Amino acid sequence: MSVDALPRFRAENVRGMLRHGLITVVFCCFIAAALAITQHGSWGVQMVYSLSIGLISWLFIDVGRLLISGHKEILWPSGPWGYLLVAGGVTVGFLGGNAIGDAWTNQPLLDFRSFTERKLATTIIITLTATVCMCFFFYSLGRTKHMRRQIELAQRNATEARLKLLETQLEPHMLFNTLANLRALIATDPPRAIAMLDRLNNYLRMTLSGSRALAHPLSAEFDRLADYLELMSVRMGERLRYTLDLPEDLRDTPVPPLLLQPLVENSIHHGLEPKxxxxxxxxxxxxxxxxxxxxxxxTGVGLEADRPAAEGNGFGLAQVRERLATMYGDQGQMSVAPGPAGGTRTIISFPLPPRT
Known part of the structure; x- marks a missing residue:
C-alpha cells in the first residue's frame, strides 16, 4: 500500500488522538486552577469552562489535521492550513466551550457583557495561550516521532546494505575456493570433476533462485549447508562425513543468509583437509x-598451539563475526575453542525473536 493510500483514521492515528485528549484533560485542570486563582471563582465552574473549551479545541484541531493530512507521513497540514486550523480551533473552542459553561451555570448564553474587562481579557489570553501551547506541544511530539522513524529507517537501511555487502564478499570467496578445487580434479579425476560441477550447478541454482532478504528460515540455511557439504563430499569422498541436527521447533527461526557455511568451510579447510x-x-x-x-x-587437527582460542582465523570467521555484530550488536556472540574430543568447536548464539 502506498503512503498516499493510508487511511486517515487508522488505529495508530486514533491512539495518537486519544493520547492528545488525555494530555488535554490534564492541561485543562491546570488552566482551571489558574483561572480560579486569578479570578477568585469556583474551581468546579472553571473546570467546566476549561474542559469544554479545551476538548472542543482538541477535537476540532485533531480531527481537522487528520482530515487534511492524515493519509501522509507527517500528520500536520503544511503552509497556511496549519495556522488556519489552530485559529479555527481557538475560535470554535472558545465559543463552544463558553456556551456549554454558560448553560451549565445558568448564565445568559455567550453574554460576554456580563464579563468584566479584566475577566474577559484573562479568559481570552489563557484560552489562546493554552491552545497554541498545546498545538505546539503536539506538533513537536509528531515531528520528534517522525524524525525518530526516519533515523530508524536510515539505520535499518545501513544495516541491510552492510549485510548485503558482507554476503557478496562471502559468496565469491566460497566460489573461488570451489573452482580452484574443481580445476585440480579436472586434471586428476575427470569423473569426480564432472560430478562436482553438477553439484556446483545445483548449489548455484538454489542460491540464485532463493530470496535475497536479510533473513530466511533456519531450515533454509541448513538446506543450503547440506548442498554445500554434498559439493565438498564429491571432492573429499569418504574423508568427509557430516551430520546436521535441526530441531523441528527451530526450523522457522529467522537467521541471516550464509551464516553457517563459512564456519563449515573453515572446519574443512583448517581441520579436516590437513588430516x-x-x-x-x-x-x-x-x-x-x-x-x-x-x-x-x-574432528580435525584442532587449533594451533600458538593461536588464541577465541580469535579463530580465516576470512569466513571474520565475516561471520562482523555479520553477527551488525545484525545483533552485543547480543550476537561467537567463540572458537578446542572440541572436547579433539578438533575445533565454533559456537554462535543470538537472541531468539519473540514468538507471535
Missing amino acids: IEGGRIAVRAHQDAGRLVIEVSD
Whole structure:
C-alpha cells in the first residue's frame, strides 16, 4: 500500500488522538486552577469552562489535521492550513466551550457583557495561550516521532546494505575456493570433476533462485549447508562425513543468509583437509535461555598451539563475526575453542525473536 493510500483514521492515528485528549484533560485542570486563582471563582465552574473549551479545541484541531493530512507521513497540514486550523480551533473552542459553561451555570448564553474587562481579557489570553501551547506541544511530539522513524529507517537501511555487502564478499570467496578445487580434479579425476560441477550447478541454482532478504528460515540455511557439504563430499569422498541436527521447533527461526557455511568451510579447510584420514563435521542447533545456539564442531587437527582460542582465523570467521555484530550488536556472540574430543568447536548464539 502506498503512503498516499493510508487511511486517515487508522488505529495508530486514533491512539495518537486519544493520547492528545488525555494530555488535554490534564492541561485543562491546570488552566482551571489558574483561572480560579486569578479570578477568585469556583474551581468546579472553571473546570467546566476549561474542559469544554479545551476538548472542543482538541477535537476540532485533531480531527481537522487528520482530515487534511492524515493519509501522509507527517500528520500536520503544511503552509497556511496549519495556522488556519489552530485559529479555527481557538475560535470554535472558545465559543463552544463558553456556551456549554454558560448553560451549565445558568448564565445568559455567550453574554460576554456580563464579563468584566479584566475577566474577559484573562479568559481570552489563557484560552489562546493554552491552545497554541498545546498545538505546539503536539506538533513537536509528531515531528520528534517522525524524525525518530526516519533515523530508524536510515539505520535499518545501513544495516541491510552492510549485510548485503558482507554476503557478496562471502559468496565469491566460497566460489573461488570451489573452482580452484574443481580445476585440480579436472586434471586428476575427470569423473569426480564432472560430478562436482553438477553439484556446483545445483548449489548455484538454489542460491540464485532463493530470496535475497536479510533473513530466511533456519531450515533454509541448513538446506543450503547440506548442498554445500554434498559439493565438498564429491571432492573429499569418504574423508568427509557430516551430520546436521535441526530441531523441528527451530526450523522457522529467522537467521541471516550464509551464516553457517563459512564456519563449515573453515572446519574443512583448517581441520579436516590437513588430516590424512579426514573426519566428521557436526552442526547442531538448540535453544538456551531464550537464545538460539548453533554449534559447528569437527574432528580435525584442532587449533594451533600458538593461536588464541577465541580469535579463530580465516576470512569466513571474520565475516561471520562482523555479520553477527551488525545484525545483533552485543547480543550476537561467537567463540572458537578446542572440541572436547579433539578438533575445533565454533559456537554462535543470538537472541531468539519473540514468538507471535
